[in-house]
Amino acid sequence: MEGFELDDRKKRILKAVIDEYIETREPVGSRTISKLPDMGYSPATIRNEMADLEDMGYLTQPHTSAGRIPSDKGYRFYVDKLIKFEEKLGFEPTAKELGDVKASVQREIGEMTDQIRVASELISRLTEYTSIAVTGTAGGTRRIKALQIVPVEPGKALSVIVLDDDAVLNSVIQHDSSIGPEMLMKVSTHCNLLFAGHRVEEINMDMIDSVSEATGVARTALMPVVDGLFECIKKAENTEIHTEGAVKLLSHPEFSDVGKAKGILELINREDLMVDLIKECSTSDGLVIRIGSENKIEGLNECSVVTATYSVNGVNLGSIGVLGPTRMDYPRVIAALEYVRKRLVGGELPGGNALPEGELPGGAAVRNEGVLGAE
Amino acid sequence: MEGFELDDRKKRILKAVIDEYIETREPVGSRTISKLPDMGYSPATIRNEMADLEDMGYLTQPHTSAGRIPSDKGYRFYVDKLIKFEEKLGFEPTAKELGDVKASVQREIGEMTDQIRVASELISRLTEYTSIAVTGTAGGTRRIKALQIVPVEPGKALSVIVLDDDAVLNSVIQHDSSIGPEMLMKVSTHCNLLFAGHRVEEINMDMIDSVSEATGVARTALMPVVDGLFECIKKAENTEIHTEGAVKLLSHPEFSDVGKAKGILELINREDLMVDLIKECSTSDGLVIRIGSENKIEGLNECSVVTATYSVNGVNLGSIGVLGPTRMDYPRVIAALEYVRKRLVGGELPGGNALPEGELPGGAAVRNEGVLGAE
DNA sequence: TGTTAGCACTCTTCGCCGTCGAGTGCTAAC
DNA sequence: GTTAGCACTCGACGGCGAAGAGTGCTAACA
Numbered sequence A, B: 001m002e003g004f005e006l007d008d009r010k011k012r013i014l015k016a017v018i019d020e021y022i023e024t025r026e027p028v029g030s031r032t033i034s035k036l037p038d039m040g041y042s043p044a045t046i047r048n049e050m051a052d053l054e055d056m057g058y059l060t061q062p063h064t065s066a067g068r069i070p071s072d073k074g075y076r077f078y079v080d081k082l083i084k085f086e087e088k089l090g091f092e093p094t095a096k097e098l099g100d101v102k103a104s105v106q107r108e109i110g111e112m113t114d115q116i117r118v119a120s121e122l123i124s125r126l127t128e129y130t131s132i133a134v135t136g137t138a139g140g141t142r143r144i145k146a147l148q149i150v151p152v153e154p155g156k157a158l159s160v161i162v163l164d165d166d167a168v169l170n171s172v173i174q175h176d177s178s179i180g181p182e183m184l185m186k187v188s189t190h191c192n193l194l195f196a197g198h199r200v201e202e203i204n205m206d207m208i209d210s211v212s213e214a215t216g217v218a219r220t221a222l223m224p225v226v227d228g229l230f231e232c233i234k235k236a237e238n239t240e241i242h243t244e245g246a247v248k249l250l251s252h253p254e255f256s257d258v259g260k261a262k263g264i265l266e267l268i269n270r271e272d273l274m275v276d277l278i279k280e281c282s283t284s285d286g287l288v289i290r291i292g293s294e295n296k297i298e299g300l301n302e303c304s305v306v307t308a309t310y311s312v313n314g315v316n317l318g319s320i321g322v323l324g325p326t327r328m329d330y331p332r333v334i335a336a337l338e339y340v341r342k343r344l345v346g347g348e349l350p351g352g353n354a355l356p357e358g359e360l361p362g363g364a365a366v367r368n369e370g371v372l373g374a375e
Numbered sequence C: 001t002g003t004t005a006g007c008a009c010t011c012t013t014c015g016c017c018g019t020c021g022a023g024t025g026c027t028a029a030c
Numbered sequence D: 001g002t003t004a005g006c007a008c009t010c011g012a013c014g015g016c017g018a019a020g021a022g023t024g025c026t027a028a029c030a
Helices: A008-024 A030-034 A043-056 A072-082 A096-106 A113-127 A181-195 A205-215 A219-237 A246-251 A258-269 A271-280 A330-346 B008-024 B030-034 B043-055 B072-082 B096-106 B113-127 B181-195 B205-215 B219-237 B246-251 B258-269 B271-280 B330-346
Strands: A130-135 A144-153 A156-163 A168-174 A240-244 A286-291 A303-312 A315-325 B130-135 B144-153 B156-163 B168-174 B240-244 B286-291 B303-312 B315-325
Touching: A008 A030, A008 A043, A008 A072, A030 A043, A072 A286, A072 A330, A113 A130, A113 A240, A113 A315, A113 A330, A130 A246, A130 A271, A144 A181, A144 B144, A144 B156, A156 A219, A156 B144, A156 B156, A168 A219, A168 B168, A181 A205, A181 A219, A205 A219, A240 A271, A246 A258, A246 A315, A246 B258, A258 A271, A258 B246, A258 B258, A271 A303, A271 A315, A286 A330, A303 A330, A315 A330, B008 B030, B008 B043, B008 B072, B030 B043, B072 B286, B072 B330, B113 B130, B113 B240, B113 B315, B113 B330, B130 B246, B130 B271, B144 B181, B156 B219, B168 B219, B181 B205, B181 B219, B205 B219, B240 B271, B246 B258, B246 B315, B258 B271, B271 B303, B271 B315, B286 B330, B303 B330, B315 B330
Parallel strands: none
Antiparallel strands: A130 A240, A130 A315, A144 A156, A156 A168, A286 A303, A303 A315, B130 B240, B130 B315, B144 B156, B156 B168, B286 B303, B303 B315
């Protein structure tokens, strides 16, 4: 909108200011920037440029005689156009940590969600921010692999379902006690035969009728069993959420006010809100960044959330969101999320393996889905 | 040790000081106590008594010209001798909340630990402190109720075990793929027959041999299956921990320093430490109170922990600990824990239903297991 | 025309200091 | 044994001035 974007020098200065501010959390003055190697302008020049950037809304001033700090719009421009996609982790993340991740991917049947949780822990450790993992966005894409009804006591049984991503679900069935254990086993076998390989929503009354016919159990008597199965499956659709490193937020000076910190931590504990927050971004593969006021949740206005959605072979594993102060080390967070993607999913980024080159230094592989797009 | 305990007036004053301090968190002065209804002494008298109490170690002074605050020893005397056991909840805890607790006790097969978790949530809500629930102290007392091996794919199966407290466990079995699904079912049936009703540690090689014999599966081929079962059972013994309302600590002014708050919250997240902390007290039925420096965990010196262990029909369900600042509303916490016990376990306190009468006003039903006993 | 040096100005931070008030300990009177 | 009175202590609070960082503007410079 304003002219043709920013000229090169303004970009360099803006990037320098934000980098500096992310590192120090101090409002940054013209002198600091001027003394940076490769800058080569006097404080006065920088001052003029900074005043311009402030007019354009990329920077703000806490008070008249302080340095500048980035605005949400400034951060947005920064993540969209200024940061290189670079391995900014600084170290090869302790091989065995990654080992954990890989191992839990392939290891065994069990809660498939484990791997996302482990990845989330790793990411929190790598970034020193809070990491929120949400699984169960799979919706109706998963298929039933095996199914078994286990008699427990008269009138009570347990349904166990294994899905094609190896998630194991179980749920209790309260059934007509006229159905004996042997009969239940028969029902179990037939259901297994019929349902295996199907998606949950494909199960219909015809199939149930067919089970009724084959086993000789009346449909009415069969219904509680089927209901039990459905309940079990419904459970499967329930999203699970796992939060890692919430306390780490307290390390950051922006939350040195206990009241503020408490507010944020309480929000983080609100599972419904967090699920919405993370899921909202999981429609698209790749990274989504929400900066400050771009977050719809009031009270998260001083926070940023970076979300990545992971899927393997088209099966959605879940999403991981990193939550930190607006003054977040975005390059590091992005690097961490992508690093885990590479190791977890197998090296293929959704849009191809190489990242698209952006402008200026290297361009970020970041989809701009924020509310405040570049204008 | 010092003379014969405290005389009646000193007790009244000490109780008044601690009550007041718990309520206001301000050092309490002689004037405040003097003006209390039913006190009937001038500030000067109170002052003398308070000076005595300070000499005896029950009170301390933050600085010369401030009021008195209780020492750990003061709190210890308070919980041991001064507080009445009274329903200090202030309200009938929202019937439906308790409904939840009761319902989850009887309702259904599922993780037995659910009920302790629900109770823990309730307690945290009632007390406004952090509540930590630890389950799995059951050790070897549980029996196998039903057992089933579910074939999943060649070489892979899932073992599902239901224990007599209705806990459901499952674990993956990697077995010799020469054992087909039908054979597995046969093994499953025989294992179920043999193991049901037994305690885990009662399973021995003879039983396994007998299964091998009955099914015709070689013992060597059977071993992976049995190992899988054992692993599943081992899982059962693992303690689970659930923390509720950790953020609530931030509401209390003693944690208004972020650094301090962070330290405590990090400790709370250390599951190993918390399990030890809670379990350590769970040897005895009833309540155990740890005040300030009585806690062995450094960093919890300004906190108190009140722990209750719950068991029904001799089966240990688990323990719930309430963690808060030393300046904790002990009567309320005790009342909450006992209230839940009554509703959860069925009204019987371990030592009989009526609480033993202590001295002074009503005597507390609290076991003194603290490090600093009354001297 | 773009860049820079210089300068006056603004605004926050920090330490200093005196006042205020709550609370104490001690003594003497009741 | 209890209480009134009083001098004393010590932290909390607010005003004040110095220090320092950073700005915006103007004028000089290449």
